[in-house]
Amino acid sequence: MTTSQADPARYNSFLKDLLGVMAYGELSAFERLSSDARYSPSLHDRAVLGRLAVIEFQHYELVSARLDAMGLDPEAAMVPFQPSVDHFHERTRPADWYESLMKAYVIDTVSADFYRAISRHVDEETRALVEHIQADEEATAVLRERLKAALADDPRLASRLALWGRRLLGEALTQAQRVSVEHGFVGGLAGADGDSAAELARGLMAELAANHSRRMTQLGLTG
Template sequence: MSTSPANPAPYKSFLRDLLGVMAYGELSAFERLSSDARYSPNLHDRAVLGRLAVIEFQHYELVSAKLDAMGVDPESAMLPFQPSVDHFHERTRPADWYESLMKAYVIDTVSADFYRAISRYVDADTRALVEQIQTDEEAKAVLRERLKTALADDPRLASRLALWARRLLGEALTQAQRVSFEHAFLGGVIGADEEQSRELVRGLMAELASNHSRRMTQLGLAG
């Protein structure tokens, strides 16, 4: 389902917010992965995370270019989301390398699910951009395989990382709900009233949790 807004002004405001939070999320991911790479146990893993950081920055540049094409300054679009995103990362600071890997994997996959769900309601060009960025499987596959290797090498990690992943999911869902409600990411763009909007968001949160649980099961962890 895509939207053809009868009134383009509210839709442009919605799009500015959507792309603004996406852009800052990608920039934050670049910074986080670059920083975490320093704590890699070996040079190979350090190079792997460095490569993933580069991919995130390329995604940031794509979203910024879209904002520029709309006549929107990327920095001004990102600024409203900086405090909440930064606070989220402060609350979920990893204790070690393995928690860093899990955080990168959980946040990357949950964010991708969230933006793909929102993209069902946007114009074709914006949806193509979201799909281009959020279906980039290279980073997800690298993180997934590295986590599988770590768990196989040290099965004692399983319970700790399972608990950590559940905490990350809870924090990510809280963040997604806040963004959805404060910026009317679902209700506003399709004209739903407040109760319909809340129902849509509840359904989306359930979908995100279900997808996360399936991915944890694939890692051999309790979702």
């Protein structure tokens, strides 16, 4: 049991925020993928994004159900995060199909890394939910293979998508750090305060960046 779990009121507050931002992130991903499907160069690709959007909505329903089971209103838990998440997506609006694919790949994988890291400090039931949702490799594999195919078909895309990927990572890390600090996820759930919490947050951001770099290398891009 972490220090925060020893204080039920404090822990439940952290948990409500964690599940709230997860739920809104999944709902936003559903909306984003559904909207970005319009860029698809073929009906097959449109169907691919549609399928991924369905998966994101199923994830949203799982988190929402967990909040309901805790006696919490999912909408109330999500609302505090709506402005920052919406603003993030406005700042990272893709220009075409390829940028849409890269955004989905980067944001989904960085988010999965972030939530899995946070889940080290939560109760077993919540950790199982996070791991179930974030371990879904279907969407990641589909996006990775589609990006590889696009880069093989048109190598000229490499420099543009590498630059776009770096921008997305920077925005994602900024967003993750802001959420971590404002809501005390890393320090609060781990029972750390002050300098210790800041050190944990810095370590997590470095971990996210390193994982992203490895994934870009696997695509033949520079991270």
